[in-house]
Amino acid sequence: MAHVIEPAASGRSKCRGCGEPIAKGELRLGERLPNPFADGEMTFWYHLICAAYKRPETLLEAVAQTGASLDNRETLEREAQRGIDHRRLPRINGVHRAPSARARCRSCREPITKDTWRIPLVFFEEDQFNASGFVHASCCLEYFETTDVIDRLKHYSSDLSADDLAQLRQELAIAR
Ligand SMILES: [Zn+2]
Ligand SMILES: [Zn+2]
Missing domain, CATH: 3.30.1740.10 (Zinc finger, PARP-type)
Incomplete structure (x- = not known):
């Protein structure tokens, strides 16, 4: 069907x-x-x-x-x-500050330090979305080939404040 x-x-x-x-x-x-x-x-x-x-x-x-x-x-x-x-865009699953420094960025491979903005990724595999690591918000352009992602970030992280969004726009701008 x-x-x-x-x-x-x-x-x-x-x-x-x-x-x-x-x-x-x-x-x-x-x-x-x-x-x-x-x-x-x-x-x-x-x-x-x-x-x-x-x-x-x-x-x-x-x-x-x-x-x-x-x-x-x-x-x-x-x-x-x-x-x-931009085939990686569908992987975006919001944005948040890293609660620890344990994860590495899937784009630059550097550790993501605590409290840095990072974008969680999901991959659709075998009929489900699986959590599949993170990228720095500042690696957005490198990884997604675009920084026009704010609507997606907001949609999956609806608790972002105006301050958060201003900071995020700066992080994304670093990538330009
Ligand atoms: Zn990175
Ligand atoms: Zn939905």
Whole structure:
């Protein structure tokens, strides 16, 4: 079966992209994947914007086929296309200050010192998102080939203050 875009029938489905519930009536994307344990398919649900950020090919396929009218169609298609053009962008899973100095940056391979801004990464493998290390926020350009990532960082780290965002913009600017 093809992927589907439809209003959530209840508020019980959770988005695979962010882990948050999808509100009843909100348009959601159902990604159909072969069931590895049985015949047939599984459906994974996403907020549309989470699908655009993290499953760009699926989102574009579903948007091309859907009869539903999407208010933010342009944004969804643009963000999904960016995730295809810059193939590492869908790995972004927010941003935070390193709580310890144990991790190394996947881009520059240097240790990420405590309290430095870092971007956690997830890889979609075997039907799930797996946590797969970090990059310095200041290595953003090197790793993602773009510093236009603030919306993604905010989306997956909704607790960022205005100060945090100002600092982050500086970190990203270092990379330019
Ligand atoms: Zn989501
Ligand atoms: Zn780095």
